[in-house]
Amino acid sequence: MIFHISSRSGVPPYLQIVQQVKQDIRLGLLEEGDKLPAVREVVTMIAINPNTVVKAYRALEAQGYIEKRSGIGTFASKPPPAPPPGVQAALLAKLNEWIAETKAAGLDEEAAEALFTTALRNKRGESHDASSTN
Amino acid sequence: MTQAVQTKLKYAIETSGLGKRYRSFWALKDCAVTVPQGSVTALVGPNGAGKTTLLKLLVGLNRPSAGAAVVLGQTPNQTTEYLSEIGYLAQEIPLYSQFSAADHFAMGAHLDPRWDNDLAVKRLNELKIPLDRPVGKLSGGQRAQVGLAMALAKKPRLLLLDEPVAALDPLARVDFLTSLAQAAADADGELTVVMSSHLLADLERVCDHVIILASGETQLCDDIEQVLKTHKLLVGPPGALPASNEYIVIKESRSSTAAHALVRLSSLRISVPGWHVRDVDIEEIVLAYMGQSRDAATSEGAAQ
Numbered sequence: 034m035i036f037h038i039s040s041r042s043g044v045p046p047y048l049q050i051v052q053q054v055k056q057d058i059r060l061g062l063l064e065e066g067d068k069l070p071a072v073r074e075v076v077t078m079i080a081i082n083p084n085t086v087v088k089a090y091r092a093l094e095a096q097g098y099i100e101k102r103s104g105i106g107t108f109a110s111k112p113p114p115a116p117p118p119g120v121q122a123a124l125l126a127k128l129n130e131w132i133a134e135t136k137a138a139g140l141d142e143e144a145a146e147a148l149f150t151t152a153l154r155n156k157r158g159e160s161h162d163a164s165s166t167n
Numbered sequence: 168m169t170q171a172v173q174t175k176l177k178y179a180i181e182t183s184g185l186g187k188r189y190r191s192f193w194a195l196k197d198c199a200v201t202v203p204q205g206s207v208t209a210l211v212g213p214n215g216a217g218k219t220t221l222l223k224l225l226v227g228l229n230r231p232s233a234g235a236a237v238v239l240g241q242t243p244n245q246t247t248e249y250l251s252e253i254g255y256l257a258q259e260i261p262l263y264s265q266f267s268a269a270d271h272f273a274m275g276a277h278l279d280p281r282w283d284n285d286l287a288v289k290r291l292n293e294l295k296i297p298l299d300r301p302v303g304k305l306s307g308g309q310r311a312q313v314g315l316a317m318a319l320a321k322k323p324r325l326l327l328l329d330e331p332v333a334a335l336d337p338l339a340r341v342d343f344l345t346s347l348a349q350a351a352a353d354a355d356g357e358l359t360v361v362m363s364s365h366l367l368a369d370l371e372r373v374c375d376h377v378i379i380l381a382s383g384e385t386q387l388c389d390d391i392e393q394v395l396k397t398h399k400l401l402v403g404p405p406g407a408l409p410a411s412n413e414y415i416v417i418k419e420s421r422s423s424t425a426a427h428a429l430v431r432l433s434s435l436r437i438s439v440p441g442w443h444v445r446d447v448d449i450e451e452i453v454l455a456y457m458g459q460s461r462d463a464a465t466s467e468g469a470a471q
Contacts, residue, residue: 040371041448045392073352080345081372082207083352147443154444155436 034063034070036079042157050089058098069099069107078136179325179359180225184234186222193383195222198234200378201387205356207347208365209370209391210378213457217241219258221380223325225361226255239324251281254326258333260310264303268296268313272320278455287320290346308339312346319350326350328362332370336468344373367453379453381460391449396435398452401428403442413437418455429455430441 038046038055057063058108070078075086090107093099098109115121180202187195197216202208210218223229224236227243227250236243239252255459262271268291276282291298296309305313311331318326331347332340351358351373364370367377377394387394398417401408405426408416414430414437421427429447437444 034471038372040368042446044446045395046372047392059388076348079372080341080348082348082375083374084205084207084356084375124431125211151443155438 036075036081038081040080045091047085047092050075050086051092054089054093055098056108058109063109065109065111067109069109071106175428178202178237179203180208180238180361181234182234182235185224185231185236186233187217187224187233189227193232195224196233196381196383198380202359202361202376202378202383203361204377205354207351207360207374208362208376208378209367209374210361210380211367211370212363212386213365213461215382216380217383218380219329220360220383222255222329222363225327226250226253248405251279251321252324254321256314256326256328256331258329260314260315262302262310265301267299267301268305268316271302271313271317272298275317275320281322282455283320283322283331287300287316288424290316290319294342294346299449302395306339308335311335311339311343315343315346324358326358326360328360328363330365332362333364344370348373366450368450371449377449377453379456381457384460385458386456392465394452395446395449397432398447399430399432399437399444400445400447400451401430401439402426402445403428403439408442409439411439413439415462417452417459 034054034057038159039051040046042049044052048104054063054069063069072083072086072090075081076083090101094101094107097110098112099107101107121163132145135148142147179202180200182201183199185194185195185198185461195325198217198221212218219230224231224240225243232424239249241249266274272284272287274284275287290296291312294309296305296311296312300447302310302313311334315328315331318328324335328347333341333378335343347360347362351360361378362370367374371377371391375391376389377390388396399414401414402424405421405423406446408419408426408430413434414432416428416430418429419426429451
């Protein structure tokens with residue numbers, strides 16, 4: 034697999050690696066049992082700090098996306114079960130309703146998106162707080 | 168979580184109140200930085216910020232006028248015992264242009280009992296850099312790689328690089344940084360690197376820590392990820408940003424229709440009614456700090 038790191042996004046590089054591996058797993062580009070590049074290979078590929086790669090792999094391992102087999106390497110594991118399709122559809126329906134409300138209130142797409150992003154960010158801030166107290 | 172890990176880590180470098188004065192001019196003042204063992208730290212700041220001064224103090228080439236530095240548990244000095252732990256690559260890459268890389272390596276092996284000649288030769292072979300050609304006939308990028316190979320062949324625990332990529336073309340920069348990142352990966356946490364640059368853009372992926380110097384003073388010294396988490400851009404209506412203990416304003420700019428404020432957060436939760444919070448990249452944060460110190464210097468000058 035090939036990583037790409039953007040320095041303009043404000044997203045920490047380790048998180049970009051995490052997101053790219055998850056994305057590849059979701060898209061089926063990385064299947065169960067596929068080998069991920071070793072830390073040194075990633076370092077050579079994109080001139081990145083090795084600690085960043087280690088950290089990303091650790092996070093992915095903790096979330097069950099990959100597993101480390103000592104002495105052999107790191108492999109994609111079975112992706113964690115996604116919520117059943119019904120749940121996603123229900124969530125989407127709620128979101129559609131919410132979008133209709135923003136339209137009715139006179140908000141354009143960008144304004145609605147800004148609200149949504151802000152809410153996501155605030156939630157993220159809460160979980161950061163929670164993790165930093167551990 | 169990260170904080171708990173960091174307190175357990177040993178610092179490769181710890182300075183307090185460190186300063187260097189040339190006659191009445193303080194090239195570096197009141198410098199308090201910590202560099203965790205095993206980190207790759209970017210030392211950034213505009214020209215004249217005190218980067219080279221700080222590095223020379225750490226190598227023991229200069230003596231401080233104030234304060235103290237503890238490097239690998241010792242006060243920097245010129246003993247072989249201390250210097251064998253430290254790899255230092257000066258800005259001008261001091262190599263003898265008539266001598267080949269192999270000649271330089273032979274000299275290193277002669278002077279340093281810990282010298283790993285195989286490692287140095289292997290590095291250059293991998294990069295297809297001729298060992299027998301006078302280094303004066305190599306490209307700038309290749310010379311930088313020879314300098315790096317020599318610094319690493321000493322098997323140092325601390326590598327100090329002064330503007331290593333400033334004079335290189337983009338491709339040579341990437342090659343150099345790749346070599347450096349590989350060395351860090353191979354050392355498995357046993358090697359600490361500090362490298363200076365006037366811009367962070369080239370270095371940020373390879374580095375996990377950053378020190379921002381400007382006008383001889385330390386503006387920021389932290390884990391890069393932490394810096395990204397704690398710095399945000401607030402976008403709101405024209406007019407002043409309400410004062411709050413949730414943040415410190417680093418840089419403000421206003422137009423007739425909107426105001427932008429780059430802030431450092433005191434807590435990770437922030438809400439200012441009517442203002443949006445946006446992520447900023449590290450380059451913007453560094454520039455904001457540099458601009459802040461320049462503005463302060465200008466207003467000081469105006470007051471005198």
